[in-house]
Amino acid sequence: MGLVADASSNLGAARAQMGLSLGWHIVFACLGVGFPVLILIAEWRGIHGDPDSMRLARKWAKVAGVLFAVGAVSGTILSFEMGLLWPGLMGKFGSVYGLPFALEGFAFFIEAIFLGIYLYAWDRLKPKVHLASGVPIAIAGVASAFFVVTANAWMNNPQGFILVNGQVTDPQPLTAMLNAATPVETGHMILAAFMVTGFLIASVYAVAMLRGRRDRYHKVGLLLPLIIATALTPAQIVVGDIAAREVADNQPVKLAAMEGLAHAEVGAGEHIGGIFINGQLRYAIVLPHVLAFLAKGDINATVQGLDSVPPQDRPEAVTLIHLAFNVMVGIGFLLLGLGAWLLGSWVRGRRAPASCWFLRAAIVAGPAAVVAMESGWIVTEVGRQPWIVYEVMRTADAVNPAPGLYWGLVALVVVYTVLTSVTVFVLRRLARSNGNGATGVAV
């Protein structure tokens, strides 16, 4: 009895610990994927005769050195947590979906090795050789994101094994890796990584420009990442739409939670906002037939509700899932608007908007992109509950029943609170140090 009580209290603590670790690491992971490409573009421009871009590349490389170190170690704790928190999952399904993690391991190696060369051998390599030494970092960053997200896609869309009396037989790791959710989930995440990086970096330079540092260095620092991020936004919205339809087909209950549908609806409307009270979505704005069209391609189609499965098979935090989904989509369209603003100004006058309001919007876009990305992960992870492996294994059956597990959560909250403040502090110091020579105020 003691053990059972412990195990059930472990579930909440373990989920909170995993959520915090993942939610924290994912920001650094995004920068690990997107930042190398940005730095390489700046260095390439620098080699081809733009000193401002070269200064940016050097500055960014220094910042990346810190960010990637924190990313590498905060990612390691996740590997540990797979065993510390979810031994039931790994013990049973490690043979099915462990392979992409092994491949990801090699991508990490390549990333870390060439990062060491790129950061420490800058002045000892010829410019073009140095530029080339950064290319494997960019490729490995995207590859590692792909591999690890295939593992998550498998948890949403488990295939490549047969269960006989609860035992896994005939594991097919490649089938598991290349499941139906893989293309959309990996595509969505890799685009998100570039967007988060681009908007975040742009945001820093927008702050500097708003404070009056409107020289070319800051303009390039703003526009280079911003152009990349805004150019990818329409693609992200298209991929997101395909992803939602994939969820509609393969995880209808998750879609119902995302859209706030308590019951099946013919010609279902799109619900925006609102909260669940006694199992009903209240105070939402409804756009009739829109969901039916988006999810099924037919304005009169029926979309399943939460009540299509028994209560114990539904996610609990439906309001959170629904609102997180709305927030993600809403921010996606606002970012699209920012891109349209930039494009419009470019078409009319071959220049970026000079107004303070544009800079303010660019400042907000960085944190907003992070919020959108985190909301997306809340949708996919909380929306998959109560399953850790969708419709195959319950999260409660995967958790470590060892006594005292929740102390790990307490320790993690303390460690990450300190780490967050120190990281921000060090990055601010770095931002103010040596970039701008004479004035000493470069970002």
Next chain:
Amino acid sequence: MLANVVLGFLWGGITAYVLLAGADFGAGFWDLFSGSAQRGEARRHRIAASIGPVWEANHVWLIFALVVVWTGFPTVFAAVGSTLYIPLTAVAFGVILRGSAFAFRGAVTDLALQRVFGAAFALSSVITPFFLGTVAGAIASGRVPLGTARGDVIGSWLNPTSALGGVLAVEVAAYLAAVYLTADARRVGESDVAEWFRSRALLMGVVTGLTAVAGIAVLRADAPHLFAGLTGRGLPLIAATALFGIVSLVLLLRRSYLAVRVTAALAVVAVLWGWGAGQYPDLLVGAATVTSAAAPNTTLFFLVISLSVGSLFLIPALMLLYSISQSAPPETQPRYRP
């Protein structure tokens, strides 16, 4: 057969982790004992310059080992992770603290902050190998049963063999680091620093040897199964450890800095493989063997293919990194300054 190949990759990865990342932790140990900010400046600088370009790559061997275990021997991973969650949590926090504190120290310029981050880096460089050693001790002494959290979550790692494992891990790391750093300092012409590390290497070599000898009694009383394995099938390797250990001390006395790198590493490899040979074929003593715990053949097949192809990329890349970081002329070596 395939399971043994995977085990070979795993043990190779763990060996690389001990020899490479172990030395990075050991460098942190010496950072802790380098003396005041003024006196220790040159030593700390040598430590930072030596591990700066390589520690992240060396650290990946740990992730490599974890993913190979959970894919190739999933039930062993679940058993170890769930029973030993306390020391493994300590390791995870140690890893975070070490990596970020080291990166932060390199990124700030004022002395007070460098001291704070340096202390965090150095302390975590001791904590992390210690707890990894307790985990090794727990597994080696057969305290991790198969199944989810079936073992004693405290006693599994709080026992004489784990304590021995923890202490030995810290000492071995410090010993390797001192040996490597002696040669690094010599190469860039810092003879004072080289002498300081050389004397520490000699000291730590003797201390580690004595700990190992005392450890024989501990293992005999606390882990008879492991003791039997080490004195049985593992004996030639344990004897080799003693031999390489003594040769290393002689080479250090004779100032053969490059040769001692090899023999010191071989001494550590021999003890690690002696443990492996003594415990083989059990992964969890008396509970899981390499074949009984292995994933089905399809998984092992794809894992071996992945590991082989991955190694084709990894090994040349690693050689490139080490040759670049070891060939830096003295004047361009100082500090991380991209």
